[in-house]
Amino acid sequence: MLYQIRHVTRFAYAEPVGFARNNLRLKPIHWSGQTLEDHALIIEPQGRVYPTRAEAGLANVVRLVVEQPARTLTIESRARVRVDRPIPIFADTDPSVAEIAERARASRDASPAGPAAYLFPSPRIPLDRDIAEWCAAELDPRRGVLEAALALALRIQREFAFDPTATLVDTSPVEAFRQRGGVCQDFAQIMISGLRAAGLPAAYVSGYIRTLPPPGQPRLVGADATHAWVLVWAGPQLGWVGVDPTNGIWMAGDHIVVAIGRDYADVAPIDGIVLGWGAQEMHVSVDVEPLELAPV
Amino acid sequence: MVSPINAALGGSILASRAATTLFDAATIAHRWIVDYCAHVAESDVLCVQGGDPAWTALFEELAALSGEGLANARERAQRHAEDIGTGFRIVDEGEERPWPLSPVPLLIEKAEWDGIAGGIVQRADLLEAVLQDLYGEGQLVSDGHVPAALVTGSPYFLRPLARLEPPGGHHLQFVAADLCRGPSGEWRVLADHLRAPAGAGYALENRLAMARTLGELPGRLNVERHAPFFAAFREGLAAACRRAEPRIALLTPGRLNPSYAEQAHLARYLGFLLVEGADLAVLDDKLYVRTIAGLKRVDALWHRLDPRLLDPLALDSHSTIGVPGVIDAMVAGNVVIANAPGVGLLESPAFAAFLPRLAEVLTGAPLTLPNIATWWCGQETERAHVTANLDSLLVAPAFGVAPLGLPEGKPVLGAALDPEQRAALLDDMTRRSQDYVGQEVVRLSTMPAIAEDALAPRPFTLRVFAARGEDGRWTVLPGGFARIGEHPDPRAAVMGEGMWSADVCIYGPEPVAPVSLLPSGDTTQLRRNPGTLPSRVADNLFWLGRYLERGEALLQLLRVLLGHSISADTGAALAADTVARLIRLVVASGAAPEPKGVKRADLTQLARTALEGEEDWSSVRAINRQARLIGAVSRERLSADMIRLLDAPFPQRGVLLDKAGSLQRRYSALNGLASEHMTRTDAWRFHDIGRRIERALSAIRFIRNFGGPDATSDDLSTLLDLMDSQISYRQRYLTGMARIPVLDLVTLDPNNPRALVFQVAAISAHLNKLPLLSDDGLAEAQQEQARGIAALLVTTNAQRLDDALLADLETRLGRLSSAVARRYFLQGAEPLRAAGLVLA
Secondary structure, rough: EEEEEEEEEEEEEEEEEEEEEEEEEEOOOEOOOOOEEEEEEEEEOOOOEEOOOOOOOOOOOEEEHHHHOOOEEEEEEEEEEEOOOOOOOOOEEEEEEEHHHHHHHOOHHHHHHHHHHHHOOOOOOOOOHHHHHHOOOOOOOEEEEHHHHHHHHHHHHHEEEEEEOOOOOOOOOHHHHHOOEEHHHHHHHHHHHHHHHOOOOEEEEEEEOOOOOOOOOOOOOOOOOOOEEEEEEEEHHOOOOEOOOOEEOOOOOOEEEEEOOOOOOHHOEEEEEEEEEEOOEEEEEEEEEEEEEEOO | OHHHHHHHHHHHHHOOOOOOOOOHHHHHHHHHHHHHHHOOOOHHHHHOOOOOHHHHHHHHHHHHOOOHHHHHHHOOOOOOHHHHHEEEEEOOOOOOOOOOOOOOOOOEHHHHHHHHHHHHHHHHHHHHHHHHOOOOOOOOOOOOOHHHHHHHHHOOOHHHHHHOOOOOOOOOEEEEEEEEEEOOEEEHHHHEEEEOOOOOOHHHHHHHHHHHHHOOOOHOOOOOOOOOHHHHHHHHHHHHHHOOOOOOOEEOOOOOOOOHHHHHHHHHHHEEEOOOOEEEEOOOEEOOOOEEOEEEOOOEEEOOOHHOOOOOOOOOOOOOOOOOHHHHHOOOOOEEOOOOHHHHHOOOOHHHHHHHHHHHHHOOOOOOOEEOEEEOOOHHHHHHHHHHHHHHEEEEEEOOOOOOOOOOOEEEEHOOOHHHHHHHHHHHHOOOOEEEEEEOOOOOEEEEEEEEEEEEHHHHEEEEEEEOOOOOOOOEOOOOOOEEEOOOOEHHHHOOOOOOEEEEEEEEOOOOOOOOOOOOHHOOOOOOOOOOEEHHHHHHHHHHHHHHHHHHHHHHHHHHHHHHHHHHHHHHOOOOHHHHHHHHHHHHOOOOOOOOOOOHHHHHHHHHHHHOOOOOOOOOOHHHHHHHHHHHHHHHHHOOHHHHHEEEEEEEEOOOOHHHHHHHHHHHHHHHHHHHHHHOOOHHHHHHHHHHHHHHHHHHHHHHHHOOOOOOHHHHHHHHHHHHOOOHHHHHHHOOOOHHHHHHHHOOOOOOOHHHHHHHHHHHHHHHOOOOOOOOOOHHHHHHHHHHHHHHHHHHOOOOOOOOHHHHHHHHHHHHHHHHHHHOOOOOOOEEEOOOOOOO
């Protein structure tokens, strides 16, 4: 499937601000099952865009500097991405949860693509005893890792309420877990916290899912906005496998990966600072349009 | 109990002290040592060396100082420490000094110390080599010498810095380590401090206090000095910079940081600029400090921040104390950051398990200064060892982050766990064994400390420091500071942070050459300009001036009010109208609420609130507090005498008038120090501008209230009192109170230092001497405004001085203050965080 994506972020400030400096992580990365065919950034007012020297994870980061004072800042990212990703199928031969934990501990790969980087609590995803216990029910050490991961995602989707009013971007997974509700970020963070507590490497993915469903299928939750889900490491053969606890499904043909990190802080589509006073407002719109049907 | 020696010598000690002190001291010292050694374990530093002449000399000095009374010696050392500490202790933040000073320093003989120092140098080189690899090629990980999880498990591993070489080529410039001495006298490493090692300032301070307490000892024992070490550090940092005469700054998290005072002290001692994140800016990959003369390059930062907060753009976007873009500037090679961000990953207790092998792999030699034995449970064999020997080991978080099985996040003696904790720990270790280490239970040897009135053995640890010098090689501070445990229990784990600190003296047979951080005369280029004045410092000094002057004006009001109204029956009372005006001024200043009436009790209540009211009112007490807080963050610019006056407690004794009098004397003393003792630098100019603006504003308010067309002679006399011009007036005019002459004297007379015009002229003069941003010869806004005010005063006379003109002047002065702030101070724009996400 070929997707055309339009992701617009508009900041409005009560007073003119100067000297905006931002990190933009908007250009989708290369990742198995997807190819970036085209990408463009349109920024108003125009600023200087250059690659950053220091970066944390699997993300295409550029630095944006806007020096002239402005009341609004609009950042539009346009991407054309071809996605062809099979649905994982679990088998009896899959490595067990305990085996994966053991292999990850012994890993000789400290790179951002290796499992060791995602084995530990991270700034926004602490380990929590309650989350750990709740998730452990699906993560028996002897269970196959794929089966266990999907079971956990399904349980989260089943038992947690989707409620955009329940949480904010900064809400901790511990708080969201207590409320048994939230949005994609909360579900992804809770799941990651649970997987890591069981010793499994788990990463946070920021990306998009298609806005309009194919005929006859339900519309997926998380369209019209940036979406977040989970990658779990399933050993050197299977590699990283994506699971979407918001929808209770595998990451497959409807998911477009933009960036991968330990948590939201590594992959935030836009962060940074501006110099100014007073209130700021932000409006985001995301449109993911299929340009052609996937080959059958 | 009276000792036989003292009883025998009787009163002769007092009678001829000089003749008997030496003999007496030697006797007392001998007995102290004998008594002490009779009761301590063999491993004690004093007794293991059996009759070491150095320790004997130390106790002789102590005995000569305090006679029998050891508690007395302790008190004296403490007093010296506090005295030194006043120069850089924080007010209003509770007890800043973490550990009281013990008067008994730790003595280490030079030969033994050389072994320790050599071990520290080897270790620092090894840590640097490990960092070079982990942030570089990553060979140690891919070859299996370091598990990847050991790197990624540390919260201080900063991936953004991977594959980036720090400017100057080194990750480490200044390191510290905690050492312990075991029962057989062997030294080992308990912990490394790499991120932002603290405590060198305490070592300096302890040495100063020790030298004051035991003045003769350093010379007697040839104690090695600290200054060469700090000089080497400064030169090493300068050598890593690109520019030949680099500007180096110490970046502090700010006044609320518990070791702010230490940082201010070190900055002053090393000649570094003390800055906060908001003082700095990055433009085109270069780092600048905002000063009153515009942006000035900064070439190196010695930072004391959590490194994750250094740069909100490259690292934690939540940081409000960092400098956006500073990592880019570092990567571009334009600023050296000491230590480089990311080095903290080697502080993980888990790393201690790997260092012995890494020493062999990277240097081919074993560690001469070993770690305490450590097992990282992320490996199967090690975990099995730890679980099998749980009762005889300490279990600790592997990375300094609390794991689920150790919710307190602190090391625990396996034997001390209750069954439930033990089960929870072992359970979590089956899933996340990588979060745990086992450590041997370290037993510490003891050193003498003073408990009650006798020497008592106490366990201790030693913090040592090393810095990279100009040639890139390490210099070790001879000494450091010792931390002494509160209880005799010698297990390191239960000692905690310690109870006292002590100086550490390295002594030897050779006399030590005197060295000081001051460079020798013929190599120093003379300067009369003190260099960079950061905008924040200028801002603080300006406001210090304004607050002090505001306090003085309020005091003057209260004294006039109290002096003339309370003694109503003596005949000196002011007319009711005049009293009402005084009350109006006090109330308008926000110092106290409107009184219920004008009876004596009401006025006393008003004055009491305005003088010593808490929180809600801008009383003299509140103004004092503000001035003190500013003083606390301007220590490196103020004299010790000024700081002492600012820190002096609020007067407790006497009636209101006494308190007001005592405070007024204090304010006068501060004023005198500022005008007579501060060098005429730009820093002083800002202080004086602050004072003059405030004084001018008070003058206008007084004149508007007491100098109007309907002013009575009581009003005019009060005005002269408030403006401290009563005597000048009486000398000039024999006619009694007349409005125009009074107005002329307090407003327009250029020879009256309290007159309005005098303040305005002084402000203009200062503004003309301060740096300008452009060299086009045109006046800047603040200069124009000051000239405008001066022109108004020049072109008027006392007859024409009406309320409208005064009101105009008041507004203009307010604007002038803002213009000065806009031009010279950090203000206005605050960083706002951008976050671009709506989640579904």
